[in-house]
Amino acid sequence: MKSFLxxxxxGDLKKALAEAAAVKADPYGWAHLxxxxxxxxxxxxxxxxxxxxxxxxxxxxxLDPIVLNIGKESWQLETRLGVxxxxxxxxxxREAIPVIGSYCDLIGVRAFAGLEDYAYxxxxxxxxxxxxxxxxxxxxxxxxxxxxxxxxxDLITIEEYKTKPRPKVVLSWAPHPRALxxxxxxxxxxxxxxxxxxxxxxxxxxxxxxxxxxxxxxxxYDQMKAFEGADFxxxxxxxxxxxxxxxLSKDPSWTVGRRQMAxxxxxxxxxxxxxxxxxxxxxxxxDSPKSLVIPEAANRVVSAQVVMKRMLESL
Amino acid sequence: MKSFLxxxxxGDLKKALAEAAAVKADPYGWAHLxxxxxxxxxxxxxxxxxxxxxxxxxxxxxLDPIVLNIGKESWQLETRLGVxxxxxxxxxxREAIPVIGSYCDLIGVRAFAGLEDYAYxxxxxxxxxxxxxxxxxxxxxxxxxxxxxxxxxDLITIEEYKTKPRPKVVLSWAPHPRALxxxxxxxxxxxxxxxxxxxxxxxxxxxxxxxxxxxxxxxxYDQMKAFEGADFxxxxxxxxxxxxxxxLSKDPSWTVGRRQMAxxxxxxxxxxxxxxxxxxxxxxxxDSPKSLVIPEAANRVVSAQVVMKRMLESL
Amino acid sequence: MKSFLxxxxxGDLKKALAEAAAVKADPYGWAHLxxxxxxxxxxxxxxxxxxxxxxxxxxxxxLDPIVLNIGKESWQLETRLGVxxxxxxxxxxREAIPVIGSYCDLIGVRAFAGLEDYAYxxxxxxxxxxxxxxxxxxxxxxxxxxxxxxxxxDLITIEEYKTKPRPKVVLSWAPHPRALxxxxxxxxxxxxxxxxxxxxxxxxxxxxxxxxxxxxxxxxYDQMKAFEGADFxxxxxxxxxxxxxxxLSKDPSWTVGRRQMAxxxxxxxxxxxxxxxxxxxxxxxxDSPKSLVIPEAANRVVSAQVVMKRMLESL
Numbered sequence: 001m002k003s004f005l006x007x008x009x010x011g012d013l014k015k016a017l018a019e020a021a022a023v024k025a026d027p028y029g030w031a032h033l034x035x036x037x038x039x040x041x042x043x044x045x046x047x048x049x050x051x052x053x054x055x056x057x058x059x060x061x062x063l064d065p066i067v068l069n070i071g072k073e074s075w076q077l078e079t080r081l082g083v084x085x086x087x088x089x090x091x092x093x094r095e096a097i098p099v100i101g102s103y104c105d106l107i108g109v110r111a112f113a114g115l116e117d118y119a120y121x122x123x124x125x126x127x128x129x130x131x132x133x134x135x136x137x138x139x140x141x142x143x144x145x146x147x148x149x150x151x152x153x154d155l156i157t158i159e160e161y162k163t164k165p166r167p168k169v170v171l172s173w174a175p176h177p178r179a180l181x182x183x184x185x186x187x188x189x190x191x192x193x194x195x196x197x198x199x200x201x202x203x204x205x206x207x208x209x210x211x212x213x214x215x216x217x218x219x220x221y222d223q224m225k226a227f228e229g230a231d232f233x234x235x236x237x238x239x240x241x242x243x244x245x246x247x248l249s250k251d252p253s254w255t256v257g258r259r260q261m262a263x264x265x266x267x268x269x270x271x272x273x274x275x276x277x278x279x280x281x282x283x284x285x286x287d288s289p290k291s292l293v294i295p296e297a298a299n300r301v302v303s304a305q306v307v308m309k310r311m312l313e314s315l
Numbered sequence: 316m317k318s319f320l321x322x323x324x325x326g327d328l329k330k331a332l333a334e335a336a337a338v339k340a341d342p343y344g345w346a347h348l349x350x351x352x353x354x355x356x357x358x359x360x361x362x363x364x365x366x367x368x369x370x371x372x373x374x375x376x377x378l379d380p381i382v383l384n385i386g387k388e389s390w391q392l393e394t395r396l397g398v399x400x401x402x403x404x405x406x407x408x409r410e411a412i413p414v415i416g417s418y419c420d421l422i423g424v425r426a427f428a429g430l431e432d433y434a435y436x437x438x439x440x441x442x443x444x445x446x447x448x449x450x451x452x453x454x455x456x457x458x459x460x461x462x463x464x465x466x467x468x469d470l471i472t473i474e475e476y477k478t479k480p481r482p483k484v485v486l487s488w489a490p491h492p493r494a495l496x497x498x499x500x501x502x503x504x505x506x507x508x509x510x511x512x513x514x515x516x517x518x519x520x521x522x523x524x525x526x527x528x529x530x531x532x533x534x535x536y537d538q539m540k541a542f543e544g545a546d547f548x549x550x551x552x553x554x555x556x557x558x559x560x561x562x563l564s565k566d567p568s569w570t571v572g573r574r575q576m577a578x579x580x581x582x583x584x585x586x587x588x589x590x591x592x593x594x595x596x597x598x599x600x601x602d603s604p605k606s607l608v609i610p611e612a613a614n615r616v617v618s619a620q621v622v623m624k625r626m627l628e629s630l
Numbered sequence: 631m632k633s634f635l636x637x638x639x640x641g642d643l644k645k646a647l648a649e650a651a652a653v654k655a656d657p658y659g660w661a662h663l664x665x666x667x668x669x670x671x672x673x674x675x676x677x678x679x680x681x682x683x684x685x686x687x688x689x690x691x692x693l694d695p696i697v698l699n700i701g702k703e704s705w706q707l708e709t710r711l712g713v714x715x716x717x718x719x720x721x722x723x724r725e726a727i728p729v730i731g732s733y734c735d736l737i738g739v740r741a742f743a744g745l746e747d748y749a750y751x752x753x754x755x756x757x758x759x760x761x762x763x764x765x766x767x768x769x770x771x772x773x774x775x776x777x778x779x780x781x782x783x784d785l786i787t788i789e790e791y792k793t794k795p796r797p798k799v800v801l802s803w804a805p806h807p808r809a810l811x812x813x814x815x816x817x818x819x820x821x822x823x824x825x826x827x828x829x830x831x832x833x834x835x836x837x838x839x840x841x842x843x844x845x846x847x848x849x850x851y852d853q854m855k856a857f858e859g860a861d862f863x864x865x866x867x868x869x870x871x872x873x874x875x876x877x878l879s880k881d882p883s884w885t886v887g888r889r890q891m892a893x894x895x896x897x898x899x900x901x902x903x904x905x906x907x908x909x910x911x912x913x914x915x916x917d918s919p920k921s922l923v924i925p926e927a928a929n930r931v932v933s934a935q936v937v938m939k940r941m942l943e944s945l
Contacts, residue, residue: 028351036658036690048406049414052355052381053418059353083907084907085908086906090906092905095903095905095927098924177401274406274411276400276401277400278398279401286410297410298418364729366698367730367733589705589722590721592714592724593713594715609728612732616732
């Protein structure tokens with residue numbers, strides 16, 4: 001595996017899920033793979049779960065993880081080509097990336113969407129430069145348009161908790177005070193479309209996701225109707241794609257609460273975290289026994305470890 | 316040991332001191348205990364000694380330490396329950412804590428007192444949530460009211476340097492430009508009360524520590540009288556408990572200098588560091604051969620290692 | 631080796647280069663040396679290459695590296711002696727340094743020149759305190775006046791790429807929007823003077839380096855003349871030494887471009903990075919096949935590893 005951005009990068013999902021189960025059952029079973037190898041985890045944005053779970057996954061594999069917080073402990077990086085660098089950015093990605101590559105065997109990169117320029121974000125401009133110039137396998141730790149380690153962990157979690165061969169999974173938009181990227185819903189949609197589930201997306205009009213991620217999923221604008229008979233509710237805020245990066249609604253009726261959960265088939269509640277309580281979901285729902293937010297976060301170690309393991313095996 | 320906050324958590328002090336001596340004599344003698352285990356060190360506040368000594372103690376035990384600086388590299392965390400999270404805090408401790416717990420075997424937490432709300436601070440609100448929700452043994456790396464790794468290191472240092480079976484130990488308030496928490500004097504008092512020493516606390520009126528920490532210690536408002544015949548002087552600033560978090564005095568006559576040390580029995584000088592020179596103590600005293608501030612700091616590795624060792628042995 | 635600041639600290643250069651080649655050929659061949667040993671890497675300033683390459687070098691040797699970013703995650707440190715510490719700095723280097731020393735076996739320190747006080751900077755005030763008070767071997771990771779790990783990596787790179795027994799090496803000043811320290815040109819000059827090369831320094835008048843670093847090097851104020859027949863061009867900005875820390879010129883005609891490279895003997899282009907593109911060097915030159923900036927950065931692991939290896943061997 002030379003990069004991990006899309007569901008297609010992981011190949012057969014049944015095989016990947018079996019590998020995830022094996023890794024979870026025996027986390028240190030492949031601890032020899034990473035010996036004398038290093039992964040650099042580059043963060044252009046804050047992180048809790050992704051940083052910790054990636055470090056832990058690396059340690060489980062015997063890898064030495066090195067964390068680099070760009071702009072906090074290193075230089076501000078220029079990402080545009082052809083400019084005269086007379087401003088506040090003292091280094092260009094064109095140098096920083098191959099240099100980072102020369103010090104490690106694998107690279108993970110967190111680089112959120114700026115939400116100002118659709119073309120720049122949806123070309124995965126920053127991550128693509130890491131792929132093109134580092135000479136190393138690159139993992140998206142949430143980049144401009146995708147968060148594949150999260151979506152893979154979500155799929156593992158659904159596989160563990162499902163009680164029907166083909167559960168109904170609903171991705172629901174929910175309100176949030178700030179404009180957020182589409183990376184999580186994009187990847188979740190991409191992975192659910194590839195998985196053996198009945199997948200529905202629900203959101204207010206104007207919040208349509210990019211068609212390349214919606215794929216063949218059903219879109220239902222009536223949240224209550226979408227939730228009927230659901231087995232898994234996956235809540236998430238995102239900003240608009242059409243009116244790029246805009247907040248079109250903060251409608252509190254979309255906050256996932258008891259009312260919506262009542263029409264599901266006793267559904268599990270999922271969220272990638274961090275979650276704004278009583279904006280995205282009520283305390284009551286997230287604190288209920290049907291909430292999977294913690295097991296889901298715990299599975300982030302498993303998904304990251306499968307990806308790093310595959311990359312190490314292919315070095 | 317399920318948590319480390321109070322002297323009672325370490326059990327018999329003679330046994331703990333013997334274990335500290337054994338660990339100091341052979342730092343790598345228990346390096347097998349931590350293999351394939353991880354400790355996450357969570358810092359809500361700055362640290363030098365605590366971070367470095369905890370990392371070193373973990374490495375000595377074969378543990379993988381992961382440092383997390385909250386608010387610098389992760390999200391700002393909400394600590395209040397029941398709120399609508401529409402402000403600048405994007406994650407709640409109720410999620411962050413069990414997530415952190417799911418990625419490690421032990422947790423250390425630094426979370427200073429806010430000094431605005433006595434009840435909130437003295438309930439150890441943040442640390443208690445880590446104990447309640449993480450599912451892991453939790454070490455206070457200085458929390459709102461205690462700094463037990465420091466007090467244990469102080470006791471080890473006194474044990475190493477004492478020349479009498481029952482030395483006189485004086486905890487003295489000293490001036491400081493800012494309002495500081497009571498965690499260090501609280502823990503020092505708690506540990507000295509439990510140890511085999513003649514313990515005296517001296518401070519200006521109004522600086523009385525919380526009764527649960529003062530215990531049966533003698534309190535003497537006259538600093539010079541308190542210092543008479545002392546074997547160990549432990550200087551520290553703290554803000555008032557009654558007028559909670561207030562600075563009631565910056566009286567420079569309390570700065571520990573040659574004048575006060577002259578009435579002691581050639582006492583050793585101790586301070587937890589960081590120390591404000593010529594506020595808490597004069598250059599002359601801290602730079603004298605009787606200053607133990609560096610051996611005391613070095614013993615932070617020993618105290619932390621004994622605590623982590625005990626926790627690993629009880630997993 | 632008790633400290634690493636100057637070319638004289640590494641001893642015979644031929645031997646050092648042979649050792650560098652051996653380390654590069656077998657990076658893990660000395661992985662036993664660092665077992666149960668720790669290096670603390672202290673950063674008063676930002677870093678990318680130095681931090682990552684030092685960590686990687688340490689890991690290759692089996693050392694546990696601990697990174698400490700001063701002022702970001704620890705306390706602000708006072709460096710002046712004899713002051714009443716009633717300001718915003720809560721700890722003095724006189725305590726911090728021996729404490730750090732007590733937690734590790736080796737220390738690396740990055741502490742840039744302040745460029746305000748020539749005497750303070752050129753006495754290497756901060757680094758010298760680490761050497762005097764830590765009790766550990768100390769490596770300059772760019773201090774006020776030198777960057778020896780960089781200069782050693784530069785020499786390794788020249789050794790690898792040279793096609794003549796005694797190549798012509800030109801250190802050229804180039805414009806930059808900010809006032810930069812002289813550490814890199816100082817060390818480069820010092821190492822080139824000690825190496826078997828024909829060394830020339832070129833810069834506008836007023837940018838003369840400190841005589842102790844210029845040594846016997848030829849200084850040529852005409853950049854084009856200096857470049858004639860050169861085999862290696864080493865570009866770098868620095869601020870004035872005489873008018874200490876001042877920017878005397880931003881003359882864009884000194885930007886290294888095709889015009890200057892045309893008069894060389896098909897010279898390689900070198901820079902320590904981070905580099906301001908189209909200020910120091912044109913895109914065309916840095917992106918050409920003759921640019922060595924990436925192999926040069928990669929050799930930072932090698933130079934750091936040789937230095938740490940020597941220090942470990944002498945413990």
